[in-house]
């Protein structure tokens with residue numbers, strides 16, 4: 001479902017990828033690992049259609065990765081750690097907005113908040129949450145979308161032990177539902193538990 005062919009990406013002063021080819025089938029999890037600054041987030045941004053390749057292609061279910069294409073946005077849910085929120089919308093209202101925009105079940109909002117252990121925060125504003133609470137909320141915004149491909153950048157960041165277990169559980173559940181997951185992570189535990197394959201960048 002995800003096809004990356006001969007991808008080249010560069011940073012300001014260096015080539016990060018010169019000829020990356022990989023394919024990910026439905027119901028599989030790919031871990032992206034590597035040192036700080038090696039290019040994991042840059043690769044994820046290309047997969048999410050937020051950054052054009054210098055050359056090569058990224059295709060998801062026959063649709064070229066491009067965030068301006070509504071067909072592509074319907075296929076892919078992304079968490080890259082730079083999510084903006086509306087100051088005047090609560091946690092639950094943000095999630096209801098997403099269900100409306102993506103044709104998901106509005107009734108799923110209460111379920112996902114409960115699953116994330118933040119149902120008691122439903123009426124709070126995102127900017128009032130702690131780091132870990134906000135990370136759980138941000139991930140809820142990904143899981144609630146009926147996307148075929150989930151792209152996560154260090155989803156374990158800021159989470160406690162229970163939160164990291166929840167992330168792994170949600171990835172396992174997504175894979176069982178024949179969705180695919182690309183996750184950049186520094187957690188060997190997450191890779192061990194969830195990844196069917198791993199690409200290590202920067203070497």
Ligand SMILES: Nc1ncnc2c1ncn2[C@@H]1O[C@H](COP(=O)(O)OP(=O)(O)OP(=O)(O)O)[C@@H](O)[C@H]1O
Nearest residue numbers: 011012016034035036037038039040041042043184
């Ligand atoms: N907005 C930006 N402007 C200029 N250079 C950038 C920008 N973002 C990233 N880079 C550079 O691109 C390279 C790859 O960065 P990237 O964020 O993809 O690495 P990473 O593997 O995700 O790192 P980390 O593990 O620290 O999150 C680095 O050299 C970084 O300095």
